[in-house]
Amino acid sequence: MRSIATEVAVIGAGTAGLNAYRAARAAGRRAVLIEGGPYGTTCARVGCMPSKLLIAAAEAAHALAAAPGFGVHPGAVRVDGAAVMARVRAERDRFVGFVLDSVEQVPVTDKLHGHARFVAPDCLQVDQHTEVRAPRVVIATGSSPVLPPAWLAAGPRVTGSDAVFDWTALPASVAVIGSGIIGLELGQALHRLGVRVALYARGDSMAQLGDPAVGMAAAQALARELDIRFHTVVKAIAADGQQLLVRSRDGEGRLREERYDHVLCAIGRQPNVHQLGLETTGLVMDRHGVPLVDPHTMQCGASAIFIAGDASNERPLLPEAVDQGKIAGHNAARYPQVAPGLRRTPLAVAFTEPQIATAGASYRTLCASHAGRFATGQVSFEDQGRSRVMLQNQGLLRVYGEFGTDRFLGAEMVAPRAEHLAHLLAWACQAGLTVAAMLDMPFYHPVVEEGLRTALRDLSRQLAQGPAPAQDGVPCCPGE
């Protein structure tokens, strides 16, 4: 085994790792980037980009299906599944190509291929071929889908989301398990492309939502179109000829057996930290076995080990992987002089229709941090002018503000064009605006943002009334 020495070792050449490597080099350190799988990043190969390509095709099909509502009759619509998937794969490959170009810019001497694991806090072993001595390490190993072995045993047609983007045609039927972001985005897209989809949700949670009222509105809006089996647990999956037999039990205890061509398992992702030899590092772990990390410095305890991206299990989203990677790489280079980096207001968007978005503090966070100290304003999009014009008049937006300061705290929504509303709200939140200051901003007409203004006016009224007096026995969450 050969041995090399460097100043900063980065494990994983995904989005977080590439940003960490560049930040460490920019700070003047020698660095080595270690990658165990294919280059190209999860985002470009099997994440954000191919999923949005599939959704874009589904939106095109849906626009035709919705056209008669406007008196426009497009005639017989045919979805060419092979062509849909060919475009998804071709565009995906193009995006991956851009990442590969940037990896090419990394000098060969700074790149190492193989799986790294710690043998000591300052020493990594890469496969069986190289020992890397590094006084500072960034863990940027990403995450993997949770795939129960008992389900996988039913055969190769039980998969996580990665496999979908390599399909060369659309199957006739798919069972989607999980009502998180991946299950809802891909389940709705496949349904709109003509695939028979049933989505199994063990409860009634929807994507990242925690506000029960918004969650219910999302469940109603999506279930209008998609076959969602709420409170239904998948008990077993078995091979049945060319198909898969899914056995499930619903909330009333009824058992069902149904056949599908594929099962898409979307029950969450877990950080890739369990094969890293972390037991040799002395780091303190949380209950999931992920090292405890300072979210402002990305430093694990007082050690010279940093963690970034999905591996940190903090906010497993692309923009966070970029920011965390930069902070981790910069601080690894400066260790022991670490400093807080820029963490932005939380923002998350599920690209369903209507879109599901959260900005700023979530309802659940506020129930813990601001119990009885925040007010809620809301608007339904059912009668919102522009939304009705577009025949997209469904959804609910709830905005939260702080009693006493009038400060805007956050929002949860299922709404038309929520990606844009959520950006506005995240910016307002990060700028520390009060609700009154937000209402002083311009609102054009007729726009979906007028719905946001209605919700803010409602919030303003609730804030002016002050918190409701606490009542014995009544859970005192928001002042609503």
Ligand SMILES: Cc1cc2nc3c(=O)[nH]c(=O)nc-3n(C[C@H](O)[C@H](O)[C@H](O)COP(=O)(O)OP(=O)(O)OC[C@H]3O[C@@H](n4cnc5c(N)ncnc54)[C@H](O)[C@@H]3O)c2cc1C
């Ligand atoms: C279907 C899907 C859709 C998504 N859509 C969105 C979206 O629309 N918007 C959004 O913001 N986010 C989205 N995400 C999330 C986003 O893709 C991730 O948060 C982001 O890509 C994580 O980047 P990362 O650098 O942490 O991990 P990765 O890009 O996965 O990089 C980790 C790298 O580490 C390597 N590695 C692992 N272990 C080792 C080891 N021991 N040694 C060496 N190398 C190792 C892996 O091979 C991998 O290349 C989506 C995710 C999925 C799955």
Ligand SMILES: NC(=O)c1ccc[n+]([C@@H]2O[C@H](COP(=O)([O-])OP(=O)(O)OC[C@H]3O[C@@H](n4cnc5c(N)ncnc54)[C@H](O)[C@@H]3O)[C@@H](O)[C@H]2O)c1
């Ligand atoms: N648009 C985006 O930004 C986007 C898109 C896709 C993925 N992502 C990222 O990827 C992450 C992973 O997505 P995900 O949807 O796999 O996970 P998730 O954590 O968002 O959702 C998993 C869902 O599966 C359910 N579940 C768990 N175990 C189950 C079981 N045994 N049976 C049935 N249901 C079960 C959970 O209750 C939850 O609703 C997301 O949290 C997000 O960070 C983001």
